Amino acid sequence: MRRDLSLQYDVIDNALAETKRLLGAGAKRPDYTVGDVIDKSFVTVVR
């Protein structure tokens, strides 16, 4: 299993895209990216 976080980011990115699509115009922060929603100063791989 890869130790990097790219797969996790992919999953979060999927969730972000789908949630944006779901919220549509209701999203107050439509420009949010994976980098915005994750605090990378803490993020680590628990495995």
Added chain:
Amino acid sequence: MAGRFDAAPYARQACRGRRQCTGAYANSLRVDGDLFRADLDYQRPWNLSEAWPGRRSGVARRRAVDRIGAAVEFRRRGVGVGETPIRVALQGGDMKIFALQKHARILSIVSKASVQDLGQIKVLGIQSLGSSTHNFWLWYARQRKLSESQVQFVHTNSSAKNYLALKSGRVGAAIFGPPFDVQAQQEGFRLLVEGMKNPQPFPATCYFATVGFLNKRPEAARRFVESMKEAVQLFHEDKTATLKVIERRLRL
């Protein structure tokens, strides 16, 4: 590798005699190699957050992890594949993901008997967009180079409803885990992807907290992450300790 083992049979056996697990499942507690997954009670998935190994093993206490504002303070909303904090953040809320955990997903893709390949699925039951089941499909579809838009998704909210949707014929295929995949197979449905035999290293849990909390108590969040790392390591390497933790978790 010595010291690594599959604890799923123990967990299942332990759950058999427990009333609150009746009709639910001791899904998997597979501890081998790089894979880790702990889902012990289908009926109360949010209660049984993946933070419990840290708490039950005593690691959290040793690392002075208290109510850290993630899985503990948010309780039933602290863990998930990410849709909750993302939704809150997109709607202007104060929420950040601060840790991610990998699992061995044992979800199965089950179809009616007439569907013989993933490429033939037209209507697929998932829990919700952005959920583990949805991401599981996207992940598989990409691996198989299938068009992500080939299927129409039907939201069902739970594995049990996914299973019922398949039984009722509302969907041609659905994604869910034990015990429904076993039941479905016994009833003549086809397991296109069998989770238990083919667990996937799939990230399905994130820990999140408010930005205010992370700014105010960053050390607490770091201790939480460290305790989870230590607990998972313990599960990988120490069979005796892991069985004790399972016993405590199941109140045996």
